[in-house]
Amino acid sequence: MLTERAAALDAADPLAHIRDRFLLPDGVVYLDGNSLGALPAAVPAVVEDAVHRQWGTDLIRSWNGNGWWEAPLRTGDTLGRLIGAAPGQTVVGDSTSVQLFNTLLAAARMRPGARLLLTDPDHFPTDQYIADSVGRLLGLDVRRVPAREAAAVLAAEAGNVAVAAYAPVDYRTGELYDMAALTAAAHAAGALMHWDLCHAAGSLPVELDAIEADFAVGCGYKYLSGGPGAPAFAYVARRHQAGFDHPLTGWHGHTEPFAMSGTYAPGDGISRARISTPPLLSMLALEAALTAFDGVEMTAVRAKNLSLTGFFQDCADTLLDGLGFTMATPRDPERRGSQVALRHAEAYPLVAALTARGVIGDMRAPDLLRFGFNALYVTHADVLHAVQELHAVVTGGAHLAPAFQQRPTVT
Ligand SMILES: Cc1ncc(COP(=O)(O)O)c(C=O)c1O
Numbered sequence: 494m495l496t497e498r499a500a501a502l503d504a505a506d507p508l509a510h511i512r513d514r515f516l517l518p519d520g521v522v523y524l525d526g527n528s529l530g531a532l533p534a535a536v537p538a539v540v541e542d543a544v545h546r547q548w549g550t551d552l553i554r555s556w557n558g559n560g561w562w563e564a565p566l567r568t569g570d571t572l573g574r575l576i577g578a579a580p581g582q583t584v585v586g587d588s589t590s591v592q593l594f595n596t597l598l599a600a601a602r603m604r605p606g607a608r609l610l611l612t613d614p615d616h617f618p619t620d621q622y623i624a625d626s627v628g629r630l631l632g633l634d635v636r637r638v639p640a641r642e643a644a645a646v647l648a649a650e651a652g653n654v655a656v657a658a659y660a661p662v663d664y665r666t667g668e669l670y671d672m673a674a675l676t677a678a679a680h681a682a683g684a685l686m687h688w689d690l691c692h693a694a695g696s697l698p699v700e701l702d703a704i705e706a707d708f709a710v711g712c713g714y715k716y717l718s719g720g721p722g723a724p725a726f727a728y729v730a731r732r733h734q735a736g737f738d739h740p741l742t743g744w745h746g747h748t749e750p751f752a753m754s755g756t757y758a759p760g761d762g763i764s765r766a767r768i769s770t771p772p773l774l775s776m777l778a779l780e781a782a783l784t785a786f787d788g789v790e791m792t793a794v795r796a797k798n799l800s801l802t803g804f805f806q807d808c809a810d811t812l813l814d815g816l817g818f819t820m821a822t823p824r825d826p827e828r829r830g831s832q833v834a835l836r837h838a839e840a841y842p843l844v845a846a847l848t849a850r851g852v853i854g855d856m857r858a859p860d861l862l863r864f865g866f867n868a869l870y871v872t873h874a875d876v877l878h879a880v881q882e883l884h885a886v887v888t889g890g891a892h893l894a895p896a897f898q899q900r901p902t903v904t
């Protein structure tokens with residue numbers, strides 16, 4: 494029954510052919526693309542060319558001749574299509590944490606009278622640490638308010654909040670929040686809205702311009718599949734660019750970098766959000782990775798992700814019932830991102846045993862098994878196989894083996 498359903502869903506999948514744009518290892522079901530995306534087939538040749546021809550042969554001439562100088566803004570514009578950003582508002586480079594620090598600090602400085610910075614107690618740790626650091630630097634109180642309560646607190650504190658810094662998708666449970674509603678609530682309270690799109694970019698039709706978001710950041714290595722350590726991105730809405738006072742005034746953001754002036758003068762538009770020499774090999778790998786989205790509409794990605802996550806939940810209901818699991822991810826499609834998390838007391842050994850059987854997910858302490866679904870390369874057959882394997886592990890006790898009991902550094 495589930496087998497037939499998986500086959501029918503895969504047969505009707507309009508994105509099925511996109512899987513060929515990825516190089517996936519045989520015998521592996523990869524459900525951790527919400528942490529490190531799979532390798533797009535276009536990447537190796539581009540990296541090879543970047544190393545041997547552009548670096549090895551063309552050397553310094555590549556800055557002009559191979560478009561290295563423009564890469565952060567060129568790739569930013571390509572990526573912008575996936576997050577609803579018109580060209581000229583997205584820059585690629587550095588890490589998410591660096592981009593977060595810059596944009597959050599710059600945003601907070603745009604509301605000098607306000608005393609509060611709101612963020613989520615369930616936000617990814619780096620976001621909370623950086624919010625605290627920005628709070629210390631600017632003398633703001635950082636208040637942790639869950640996403641679902643943020644609109645009410647914004648209304649109560651109208652005029653007092655500088656920035657609300659949230660993520661549309663909870664990285665642990667995959668719960669999805671209403672970006673448009675929270676952005677509107679922030680604006681109604683006179684605050685700026687800052688989004689971390691790490692778990693949304695490439696998995697959801699984010700509409701930054703349409704919802705009038707102010708600032709956003711996100712990483713290049715999850716659903717965008719830019720590779721380990723891929724550069725991150727920052728979005729600065731056009732209306733804020735002239736007032737964007739970049740805290741990291743690196744020379745690439747200067748209006749005339751090669752004038753070699755001793756005084757900083759910010760460039761025009763999004764170019765002032767550049768920092769300094771980008772990691773070109775990773776940047777070009779990300780640019781190549783984004784070609785996997787060519788001709789793909791984010792609405793189709795969303796529809797397939799909902800189908801995959803919904804099917805996973807159905808499979809779990811049928812095959813894992815009574816085996817100690819509870820569903821941590823909302824069943825309402827409107828409240829679900831592109832991952833499903835299950836709670837189980839033995840989350841780590843279960844994930845380790847599953848990985849040993851070729852089904853790769855991850856866990857988040859203390860008790861969450863996390864499975865991420867990238868519509869570009871995951872099938873419904875993969876989903877069913879993963880849940881069947883989990884059933885086999887938990888009923889057969891494979892996870893009780895000593896090898897699966899000790900957590901490694903990275904889980
Ligand atoms: C929401 C969120 N923000 C930030 C990060 C990571 O930031 P960085 O790429 O700087 O390590 C992650 C994942 O690692 C994340 O899930």
Ligand SMILES: Nc1c(O)cccc1C(=O)C[C@H](N)C(=O)O
Nearest residue numbers: 527528529617664665691857903
């Ligand atoms: N960024 C990561 C890293 O440097 C090491 C290991 C995992 C990651 C991740 O991306 C984790 C991921 N952001 C999460 O949602 O937990």
